[in-house]
Amino acid sequence: MAEEQQDVETLKRRGRRRLVGAVALVLLAVIVLPMVFDPEPKSTLAPVSVRIPGENDAPAFAPKPAPKPAAKAEPAPQAAAGEYTIQVGAFAHPEAVIAKLSGAKLPYYTEPLQGNLTRVRAGPFTSREAAAEALGKLKELGLKPGAVTAKAE
Numbered sequence: 001m002a003e004e005q006q007d008v009e010t011l012k013r014r015g016r017r018r019l020v021g022a023v024a025l026v027l028l029a030v031i032v033l034p035m036v037f038d039p040e041p042k043s044t045l046a047p048v049s050v051r052i053p054g055e056n057d058a059p060a061f062a063p064k065p066a067p068k069p070a071a072k073a074e075p076a077p078q079a080a081a082g083e084y085t086i087q088v089g090a091f092a093h094p095e096a097v098i099a100k101l102s103g104a105k106l107p108y109y110t111e112p113l114q115g116n117l118t119r120v121r122a123g124p125f126t127s128r129e130a131a132a133e134a135l136g137k138l139k140e141l142g143l144k145p146g147a148v149t150a151k152a153e
Contacts, residue, residue, distance in 0.1 A: 084131035085123035087146035088138060094118045100141050106134055124151050 090113055091097060097120050101108045111119040122138060122145065125131040131148040138145040 083151040084125040084128055084148055085121045085151045086131060086135055086148055088120040088122055088143055090117045090119045092116055094120050104137055104141055106137060
């Protein structure tokens with residue numbers, strides 16, 4: 001009877017070992033075989049296409065004309081009334097900045113730039129002092145404006 005009990009225990013141990021071995025082999029096959037059969041990892045980056053223009057596609061070279069000498073250098077006249085501006089910035093989506101300027105009741109205008117950017121400027125202001133006061137308000141709104149400049153026509 002004791003001998004029969006010992007044979008059952010031995011069979012159980014052997015069965016457990018075989019089961020653990022089989023699980024280990026299955027895990028090894030699931031993890032290692034895909035690496036072996038797929039040596040090149042998949043790239044998540046999109047392929048880049050580069051086009052180099054040929055000699056015939058390049059635009060013709062045209063030298064710039066020589067600048068004409070100025071007759072007399074005239075001093076810049078003082079900016080007339082209403083010609084001071086402040087650049088607020090260039091934005092892809094200027095709606096939030098425009099809303100801040102409208103809420104603070106500051107005059108502004110926008111200029112389209114290259115691409116999808118829009119330049120926002122505060123002004124025009126009648127005097128440099130009024131523009132400097134508006135510059136302080138812009139800084140209080142959390143914006144990073146440029147300096148007060150005379151409006152270029």
